[in-house]
Amino acid sequence: MIHPVIxxxxxxxxxxxxxxxxxxKQFLKLTDDRLSMLQLTVARLEGIDATDPLLICNEEHRFLAAEQMRQSGYNDARIILEPCGRNTAPAIALAALQLARAADDSAEDPLMLVLAxxxxxxNVAAFQQGIASAVPLAREGKLVTFGIVPGHAETGYGYIQRGKQLAGDSFVVSRFVEKPDLETAEKYLASGDFLWNSGMFLFGARxxxxxxxxxxPDILAICQAALEEASEDLHFTRVNESIFAECPEDSIDYAVMEKTDSAAVVSLDAGWSDIGSWSALWDVSExxxxxxxxxxxxxxxETASTLVRADSRLVATVGVKDLVIIETKDALLVAHKDRVQDVKKVVERIxxxxxxxxxxxxEVYRPWGVYxxxxxxNRYQVKRITVKPGAKLSVQMHHHRAEHWIVxxxxAKVTNGEKTYLVTENQSTYIPIGQIHSLENPGVIDLELIEVQSGSYLGEDDIVRFKDIYGRT
Structure with missing residues (x-):
């Protein structure tokens, strides 16, 4: 039995x-019209003898992750919440500790399949065959990574050099190497001894x-202490923030894989990409x-070799080539495909x-719906709010704004001070500044309303919550 850790x-x-x-990006539908990247990752586990996935995500993404897992058929998905990012070695340690603890006194070391x-x-079939090839090695105590058969000289990935052949497409890891320049990458490709480092692993938790x-040992000790002081909230495991914040940042490659004498690699030719840039998405798109x-x-x-994604309006191109054009409701990116690695510099400037x-x-997603x-x-804001059936916003008040709601x-089931009443289509209600209030959808269809806020300050941090069914403070 394999224990997937995503x-x-x-x-x-x-x-x-x-x-x-x-x-x-892991929650976006980048390569599929129906499923997000996370949901595609979960879907490709179908057919493997595996337990339900264990998810590791940031605290701020917990409801988005839980909702997408629910849509994938996991209503009570197990999710470990990292209060702050500390790279992959601590994250995987948290999952390994959780799995080892659940295994209790079992003699068999639970096998972790670590996926991004x-x-x-x-090619899902090739991916699953690669996992099957790695299981015997992991059972023998190897720490197995999956190396991607390179299709071209890529400078954006780290590489793994193959050593002695173990069996079939599996090898001892000779060494890990950093992202190379183009000349070095071409030498790696020509040699046939190098694979792209995928960041996927299979090994026993213990x-x-x-x-x-x-x-x-410093990373392990802090992860153990942070998990010992964790709290359970719904189906989330909340790692202790003050302890985990002291954990050093390190990747599994640096912390373990480059140091162990038990590293093995399985060659994988399965149409893999980490979709790390817009040009990478163009590469794999129809x-x-x-x-x-x-x-x-x-x-x-008269447009050629160009990637365009139009989210909310018509995008027209004339006489352009090798561009990336991405339109959303509040931003537009135009970049040459050769410069898309610099998009993060724009983000840093923002x-x-x-x-x-x-x-x-x-559009902002909340556990109760979206706005x-x-x-x-100046002094006003208009929102379109959708509340899912049975969902409820927190009991709250605002110091600086009043709100008008038009269904x-x-x-809508509205609590407005001491009064609770229903508001139906084409009706409205008013929430004064300082009034304790809440909004609920008691029906079986989505509740849609227009909210008009007015006041001296309209920030999302002007919310004083008194009660919340989703555990928000």
Whole structure:
């Protein structure tokens, strides 16, 4: 039995403006019209003798992750919440400790299949065959990584040099090497001895912890202490923030894989990509005869080798080539395909200028539904709010703003001070400044309403919560 561990942290800043800090690439439908990258990762586990996945994600993504897992058929998905990012070695340690503890006195070391939530794998059968090849090695105590058979000289990936052949497509790891320059990458490709480092692993939970104790006991000790002081909230495991914040940052490659004498690699040729940039997405996308990949409302004239994603309006191109054009409701990116690695510099500048476009989209997801900030100005803001059936916003009040609610469809159950009443289609209600209030959808269809806020300060931090069914403070 394999225990899948899916790492769903990270912000994917090189895929801005589609990927944002509060809605990063692993939760986006980048390569599939129906499923997000996380959901595709979960789907490719079907057919493997495996337990339900264990997810590791950031605290701020917990409801988004839980909802997408629910949509994938896991209503009570197990999710470990990292209060802050500390790279992959501590994250995997938390999962290994959790699995080892659950195994209790079992003689068999639980096998962890560590996957990233934001990778594309086109050939699922080859991926599953690679896992099957790795299981005997992991049972023998090897720490197995999966190396991707390179299709070209790539400078954006680390490499693994193969050593002695173990069996079939599995080898001893000779060495790990950093991202090379183009000349070195071409030599690696020509030699046939090098594989791309995928960041996927299979090993025993206790075996990994033993190697971590040997090479980075400081990381292990802090992870143990942070998990001992963790709290359970719904189906989330909240790692102790004050303890975990003291943990050193380190990747599993540096902390363990480059130091252990038990590293093995399985060659994998499965149409893999980490979709690390817009040019990488263009590489794996279906294209028209001119080499274009379009999504959304796009009109092109004399356009070639261009990626366009139109989210909310018509995007027209004339006489362009080798561009990336990404349109969202609040931002537009135009970049040459050769310069897309620099998109993260734009994100850094947005942060530095105190703007908000790196943080979230105009549409913001909440555990109860979603809101879209459709207009704002001096002392007012207008939102379109959708509340799922049975969902309820927190009991709250605001110091600086009043709110008007106009129901467009469905029925709202409103608590307004001491009064509780229903508001139906084409009806409205008013919430004064300082009034304790809440909003609930008691019906079986979505509740949609328009909220008009007015006041001297309209920030999302002007919320005093008194009660919340989702555990928010």
């Amino acid at each position: 790492m769903a942290g990270g912000t994917g800043s090189r895929l801005w403006p589609l990927s944002r800090q509060l809605n990063p 939530a934001d990778h594309l794998i086109k 075996r990994y912890l033993a190697e971590l104790e040997k090479h980075r 294209k028209d005869p001119s080499g274009n990949s379009f999504a959304g409302d796009v009109m092109a004239h 942060k530095g200028d105190g703007r908000h476009e790196h943080m979230n989209h105009r 879209d900030s459709i207009d704002n100005g 467009v469809s469905g029925t």
